[in-house]
Amino acid sequence: MEIDLRRYLMVIKRWWWLLIIGAIIPAIISSYFTAKQPALYQARVTLMVGTTLQSSNPDTRAMQTSNSLAQAYAELVRYRPITEAVIQRLGLERSHEALASQIVAWVRPNANLLEIRVTDTNPKAAMMIANALAEELIRQSPGSRQGQRQQQQEFIKQQLDELEEKIEKKKAEIADLNDSLADLTSAAEIADTMARIDALEQVASTYRTQYAALLQSYMGDSVNVLSIVEPAVEPRRPIGGKAKLIVAMSAGAGLALALGAAFLIEYLDDTVHWEDGRQQAVAGLSILGAVPRMSSRRKTWAAIDRFRYPEIEAIRNLRTNIFLSTPGTSLDTILVTSPEIGDGKSFTVANLGLTIAVTGMRVVLVDADLRNPTLHEMFDRPNVMGLSELLSGDSPISESRPPMELQPTGVDNLFLLSSGRPPTDPAALLVSPRLPALLDTLEKFADVVILDSPPALIAPDAAILASIADGTLLVVSEGQTSNGAAAKAQALLSSRSGVNLLGVAFNRVKLVETYAYYSRYHDDGHGPVAKLRGLVTRWRRQESEDRPLVGLDEAAERLGISKGMARRWCKEGRLPAHKSRLRWWVKREDLENLVESLRNGDAEIIRET
Known part of the structure; x- marks a missing residue:
């Protein structure tokens, strides 16, 4: 029960903005329409x-x-x-x-x-x-006609008065006759008087009966009679109405719908979620750590100097868990892959390599994603010569010294072997016997070699590289990678012999108090943040000679970089160019000389002349 309640609270916490919007919008709309109603x-x-x-x-x-x-x-x-x-x-x-x-x-x-x-x-x-x-x-109403009832009452009252007078008159006559009986001596006269008294008594009794009936009618209740008890008066204030109730009910209904929609989305959502680190496994693999979410403005690797301490601590935690995942076993070569495109494996490679290099260990990052290379752009490096040229070349790979295609990244102890030109068949190059020989050479030069590969479900390259590496890390994206894709990637990699799946790393995770706790410690300029900032350098160059020019598209193609990266180099002065009519132009001869120098390993940095 506790686990279920916690999951419900997590859903509310994740969709709090939807709940607020779902309550506020109906409340605003209902209050607007109720305010337009006139006072009643x-x-x-x-x-x-x-x-x-x-x-x-x-x-x-x-x-x-x-x-x-x-x-x-x-x-x-x-x-x-x-x-x-x-x-x-x-x-x-x-x-x-x-x-x-x-x-x-x-x-x-x-x-x-x-x-x-x-x-x-x-x-x-x-x-x-x-x-x-x-x-x-x-x-x-049939019994409430005021005029008729008043006339009836007056008539009855008149009849009652007349009957009362008649009754009194008969009573007097009877009394006179009774008094006269004492003076009578004749039996006939007495009998006649008694007969007259009896007759008067009968008439008086009839009058009394009529009087009683009329009196009952006069004094009796009338059931079907209406009368006004309290007339209406002009109201001084409008009635309160139901405006507040309508607004409250609208907000409540909107909140209920939003909450139902949130739970429905969560029910239909098959993506993986970090859940503040409480989840123990994904697709049967242990969760080793997380890479924090970053804004789009910090995608360039030079922006690492603006990392906050909690972000660095989260990546350090991932680094530590990776090496602790296989106690007693050396991890000289680590493959980092993901189930699908866009999960952030390349960014995880760059983060992981930097945090390992900070400890003093020499790290080589190998961009083995020959289909969509990105590591060279993260470190602002050209991509003229790289892994594809080494694997497709005929000259033997030296065992005593690192290949000249290896480039410094500007961070101490961190080197990059870019992908090189895109080959026709990347998988065929990766199964070449030259790859293990190259990795052996890199392992002699560096303490840790980290490979970046295509997504596991997109190409067979990841499975090929996983069988060669000492350990494989699967990167999933918070709220993006589906559980089904993660399970398929795990099954695909596990089906290859010799694959050592270390675990899962979450990407684009929002930091919580667990890592933010460490931000309380003061950075006095000698701490980890200052050290990372001191490791990052930028390249500068500028040259102005009047030579034949090429466009930005051609220059980017010759250097093996994207047009956006070439434009940024032009703005920074690292690529000899000038702007004319809103377009960048590069001197062809300088460009060819630069490419040749990069191929020969003679040029590491474009220096000012």
């Missing part, structure tokens, strides 16, 4: 359904009925008969659908209160629409 105001009017709350003895069933009616009125207020009546009454220039979208109605449970809320960009219009909706709802 909301007015509220409250109505009461029924009259049970005004009764001293409310009926529970009537309250439940009123609550159900309130739910119905909450839906009815958004219907066309109500909205169109309000539109016509207020003279609004909007459709029924538009007005209905501005209305929100809801019922407070167990209170029989209906709230109608209207939202509008105009606060006064919101108030007027809310009150008009309430009044129109009251007007169109």
Whole structure:
């Protein structure tokens, strides 16, 4: 579980910029559009359904009925008969659908209160629409017609007063008859009076029954009655809206999408990753170290004097691990190769050679990449004569002295054997018996010979050289080399007999605190950085004679270097040339003399005349 969590954190750390962009861009876009929306105001009017709350003895069933009616009125207020009546009454220039979208109605449970809320960009219009909706709802409700109910109440009150007067009159008549019974002596008169009393009692009872019925109607609850409890007032402040919520949700959604995209990319990504040095192996090979990432402005080897101390320490760590990878075995010849083009094997060769040379050991770098040589450009050296001429020549290779094609790099104890002219069949030259003899001579001259070869999966040259070298280092590029390519290269090299795969070196790695720790030590001018800077030299030359001229393309071809490198030499004055009409021109005779001198080993540096 801990390993998985660490991998997830590594993904977040690697793609932090995507997560930030994924959250910021949706937040900015949503905030922009929400800011363009006008301010909204909301007015509220409250109505009461029924009259049970005004009764001293409310009926529970009537309250439940009123609550159900309130739910119905909450839906009815958004219907066309109500909205169109309000539109016509207020003279609004909007459709029924538009007005209905501005209305929100809801019922407070167990209170029989209906709230109608209207939202509008105009606060006064919101108030007027809310009150008009309430009044129109009251007007169109069957039991809430104010005029009719008032007339009914007045009529009932009048009837009650008349019945009360009649009842009192009958009671008086009955009382008078009862008083007259004492003066009567005739049985017939008494019987007649008693009959009249009974008749009056029946009439009075009828009046009382009618009175009770009318009184109940007058005082009783009305369920389907609407009345305004709190009218709407003009709102003073706009409602808060959901702008912040929308922005937050947009940012969250963008962050979630970016995180999902990052994990999807990582899932589909088959490239190797340094993972701060915690990974133990690639393609079954031990990881020996890393070469730090450098900016494109520092690709020229002369820029090594601007290396920071942590970068140098990282390369030293790789150097140390290489020699410790085979205890008890001498590594006189080391091959550096990579699975594919662009992994940075040549730059690793140059870095490794420099750090070994700093220790006082003599190092020879051999550019055995006869298909795409680059080491001579890293060290600003010509490529007129080199490995291809030595392997294709007829003269025997001297065992007592190094070949004259070997060039100083300007760094003490570090020498370069460039590739020379591109051969027609590089693999045929590398299987020549002259190559082992040449390596034996170089091993006598130097303590360590480092070979740079083509990528292992591009040409068979790497496999041929690996079988000759004492050890082979496989260079992979952080985030570029695929695990499949690394595994294929490992299998291809291991299939050759006599191949000793030392391990894997990462290239273009971003430094972490492990190496940055050493940068705390002070460099007082006598430390490693000052020593490296003192080892680097630059060539200068200048000559001005009036002779036949050649163009920059031809000069670069004769020297075996790129046009860009020849242009830089012209700017630095190391190649005799002058600029005319935005073009560089080189004197042909000087160029031929220079090439001949380089072939004969008579010219190491183009000196000022």
